[in-house]
Amino acid sequence: MQTQEILETIKMIDEECLDVRTITMGISLLDCADTDIDKACEKVYNKICTKAKDLVKVGEQIEKEYGIPIINKRISVTPISMLVGVSGGDPVKYALTLERAAQTVGVNFIGGFSALVQKGFSAGDKELIAAIPQALAQTEHICASVNVGSTKAGINMDAVAMMGKCIRECAEVTKDENCIAAAKLVVFCNAVEDNPFMAGAFHGVGEPDVEIHVGVSGPGVVRAALAKAPKDAPMNEIADLIKRTAFKITRMGQMVGVIASERLGVPFGIVDLSLAPTPAVGDSVAHILEEMGLEMCGAYGTTACLAMLNDAVKKGGVMASSTVGGLSGAFIPVSEDAGMIDATREGVLCLEKLEAMTAVCSVGLDMIVIPGETTAEVLSGIIADEAAIGMVNSKTTAVRLIPAIGKQAGEELEFGGLLGSGPIMPINQTKNDVMIHRGGRIPAPLQSLKN
Amino acid sequence: MKAVITVVGKDQVGILALIANECANAQINIADVSQTILDGIFTMTMVVEFSEASVALSEFSGYMRNLGESKGLVIRVMNQAIFDSMHRI
Known part of the structure; x- marks a missing residue:
């Protein structure tokens, strides 16, 4: 072993700032379904507390023995709408049970706390969506997600309309707590079933009973590697550097995952080799793009740089792990990334540019704070546009927007911790009510004649 | 199992002795040592054999970190597997 x-x-x-962002245990709750909601909740609590009782302990052990920080220990569960479909009753009860287990x-x-409604609603789905604002307001550790479209099913526009309202309600019921x-x-x-990252993690029905996923991070490591490259190095050399760095990061994640799965006696699922930024200095995806030669993230050329970064991270990581999955790529959550926060404050990074970036990044419009006056219909319009990009390009896209109730563009919301702080981004408020109120479905796109 | 001990800090008398002593007390055999001094900053890496050790690695690493802090040094004890996995195919 070389000292170097x-x-x-x-x-x-x-x-x-190299770290393992999360060890996430996926737990299936299908065997907890019961026609009596209280019995179902008891089974859910018992199953989580049995399967995950050593998760945090093992995570901390690995941290100490290998000297690698493991920032979060998390759990993903079967979409709760499936349990609601069997039991009926108030879905908030499940959220409170999960909170107690957490x-x-x-x-x-x-x-x-999720529902998959890309083609339509089945029993429990609408009830769950209606309960999301209260479920998230009454809990601290629970995350919700709803899949409204897919390349194979098209987009469920009734769900899109519902989710615009849902996001607004979520912000309104927690307006005194930064619309958290x-x-x-x-x-x-196109939600993935083995994603270890929040807020979108859930345990898909095709997954085993219990498994361990690992989400690695390390934007700072990639940026530092690029900083050493000469300013006239061609782009392909930069891509190579990113690949080599991603390889090392992923190998470390793979090792942590294998050890965690052995110690917990649970099969190893996947490594998600995402570059997930945090607000900490030196942990920014925007700064990687800037290191490639942009004055600020949002300049023309940003989408191209991000496309190359996202692809190179995958190429480097795939060789390093036998089981790559999840979202794998570069995340662009605005409030969680010091470089994006700066670019938003300067007005260089706008929603339209971010939308273009989501066509080539690993997920979508993430952690963007928008003015409180934004209507549910405008929110639905943003969701529909984003879902269309994902549907047509056969990739995962997502929307996590925070309407800052009572605040205007130019002000800021402070979340603290990993969520960071968000300057409120001005957005186009032109009405789209007639289109959103049509509802129905956007049919699945053609998979040939691609131009 | 092998572990890597790294020490970084201002050069001072007795660093190597300090670490070697702690290893001996815990039945940890030293397999390899290398050290350099760059601009007055002392950097040492030590590969040790942990299989006969009388303490757990996680415990020893916490103990050594605290010991290092009291002497103005950053001492890390890490399972060698992390370096192998990152740098060897």
Whole structure:
């Protein structure tokens, strides 16, 4: 073992914010379904507390033994709408049960207060969606997501209309707490079933009973690697550098995942090799794009740089892990990324540019604070546009917007922690009511004749 | 199982002795040592054999970190597997 390699790893951890963002345990709750909601809740609580009782302990052990920070320990569960479909009753009860379980096992988040309605609503779906604002307002550690479209099913426009209202309600019921409920809700197109990242994690029905996923991070490491490259290095060399760095980061994630799965006696699921920024200095995806040669994230050329970054991260990571999955790519959550916050404040980064970036990044419009006056219909319009990008390009897209109730463009919301702070971004408020109120479905797109 | 101990800090008398002593007390065998001093900053990496150790790695790493802090040094004890996985295919 070369001293230089040892010191390189330590530098990545110490100075470049390399970390395992999350170890997420996926737990199926299908066997907890019961026609009596109270019995179902009891089964849910018991199953989570049994399966995940050592999750936090094992995470902390690995952190100490290997010297790699593991920021979050999380749980994802079967979409709760499926349990609501069997039991009926108030879905908020499930959210409170999950919250109790989260506190007992000590995890940072439980994701899966979710419904998959891309083609239509089945029993429990509408009830769950209606309960999301209260469920998120009354809990601290629970995240919700709704999948409203897919490449194979098209877009459920009734659900899109519903989710615009839902996001607004979430913000309104928590308007005294920085509208925080809206930050815990994601609206997806092409949601993935093994995503370890919040707020969109849920445990798909095709997954095993219990499994362990790992989400790695490390925008700072990639930026530091690029900073060493000469300013006249061609783009393909930059792509190569990103690949090599992503490889190392992912190998570390793979190792942590394998060890965690052995110690917990649970099968290993996937490594999600995403570049997930945090508001900390030196942990920004925007700064990687700027390192490639943009004065500020949002300049023309940003989409191209992001496309290359996203692809190179995947190429490097795929070789490093036998089971890559989840969202895997570069995240662009505005309020969680120091570089994006600055670019928004300067007015360089606008919603239209972000929308273009979501066509090539790993997810979508994420953690964007918009003026409180934004109507439910305008929100639905943004969701529909974003879902259309995902549907046509066969990729996951998502919307996590926070209408800052009572505030205007130019002001800011402070969330703190990993969620950061968000300058309120001015957006186009032109009416689209007639289109959104049509409802119905946008049919699935053609998969050939692609131009 | 092998572990890597790294020490970074201002050069002072007795760093190597301090670490070696703690290893001996815990039945940890030292396999390899390398050290350099760059601009007065002392950097040492030590590969040790942990299989006969009388303490758990997680416990030892916490103990050494605290010990380092009291002497103005950053001492890390990490399972060697993390370096192997990142730098070896």
